[in-house]
Each structure stands twice: as C-alpha cells, then as structure tokens.
Amino acid sequence: MPSFDIVSKTDLNEVENALNNVRREVETRYDFKGSNCSIERADNVLTIFADDDLKLRQMHELLQGHLTRRGVDAGVLDYKNPERAAGQSVRQQVVVREGIEKELAKKLVKDIKGSKIKVQVAIQGDELRVTGKKRDDLQEVIAFCKELKTDMPLQYVNFRD
Structure with missing residues (x-):
C-alpha cells in the first residue's frame, strides 16, 4: 500500500x-x-x-x-x-521547533479524517504516517494539508508505492 x-x-x-x-x-x-x-x-x-x-x-x-x-x-x-x-x-x-507536537498531530489527524479521503493516518512519535490504497488519494491528502493553516512548516517525505 x-x-x-x-x-x-x-x-x-x-x-x-x-x-x-x-x-x-x-x-x-x-x-x-x-x-x-x-x-x-x-x-x-x-x-x-x-x-x-x-x-x-x-x-x-x-x-x-x-x-x-x-x-x-x-x-x-x-x-x-x-x-x-x-x-x-x-x-x-x-x-x-522540530517535530510535530501532539496537539497539532491530533488536529491534523482529525482534519484529514474529516475530509472523507479514504486514507489511514497514524501518529508515530513526532511524525504522521498516511497510508492509502491509491496514490491519488495520498496526493489529495498532501494538497489538503498544504491548504490548512498551521503555524508549523510541514514536509511530506518517504513517499512509497
């Protein structure tokens, strides 16, 4: 996946x-x-x-x-x-600051799940892992997260097929 x-x-x-x-x-x-x-x-x-x-x-x-x-x-x-x-x-x-704080991570998980995109989001320490069945869904999540106004700069790394 x-x-x-x-x-x-x-x-x-x-x-x-x-x-x-x-x-x-x-x-x-x-x-x-x-x-x-x-x-x-x-x-x-x-x-x-x-x-x-x-x-x-x-x-x-x-x-x-x-x-x-x-x-x-x-x-x-x-x-x-x-x-x-x-x-x-x-x-x-x-x-x-380094790493995603717990409150921000919980807010991001809630927002991504609320967007009804068919992906799973898991908090792993100070980062989030997003998995889905289709690459298009993951790209949609990246676009959605970029639109969110967070006070912390986010990077999207380790993209795997």
Whole structure:
C-alpha cells in the first residue's frame, strides 16, 4: 500500500549558517555601531541579546530574513517573552521547533479524517504516517494539508508505492 510521512524537520546547519550571517551583518551595520547586540545558539535554543526593544525587533527581522534566504521557514521559531537584563538591555530565548507536537498531530489527524479521503493516518512519535490504497488519494491528502493553516512548516517525505 502506498504511504508517506508528514514531518516537521529543521536543518540546524542552515540555522547556524543564517546565525553567522546575522552576526556578520550586525557587526557591519551602521545602526548597530557601538551596541552590544549578539545572538548565540545552544542546541535548539537561540538567545538574542539586545540593547533595547527596538534593536531586539531589528534582530528578529534580520534573523527571519536570513533564515528565509537559507531555505528555512521562519515559522520554526518560537519566541519566548523578552527578559530585562541590566539597565535597558533585553534578552530573549527563541526555540527552534522540530517535530510535530501532539496537539497539532491530533488536529491534523482529525482534519484529514474529516475530509472523507479514504486514507489511514497514524501518529508515530513526532511524525504522521498516511497510508492509502491509491496514490491519488495520498496526493489529495498532501494538497489538503498544504491548504490548512498551521503555524508549523510541514514536509511530506518517504513517499512509497
């Protein structure tokens, strides 16, 4: 029986490349001259240090722009609340999400079954396995999932006949 997997994976090498580009641009931009703005990465958590809220928003725009240029969807970023540091400076944690969360997986299963397409959907850890009798049904499920508005970028991999 034909099948495929719905996953949400992030290429962390591309994230690191985008971070290096952001660091380089912060060093050379005129509006960041003399500021203590930086960005660090530890596994799937990015920490943004900025002088004030305006610079923090500029760092967000830089990060999202460079991620998009590197082919990583900016929707994988989960921004936590900014914390006040010494004086005016702020620090913010940003989590790079990987895998489909349980709530989203359950919602996707419910929506796919509600669409009346003749396929079976199973949750396997942090991914979904979709199986059906016909390849056309699977392609219809992919088109249906692309139309759904999810805050998480989804990839469709491991297509087997």
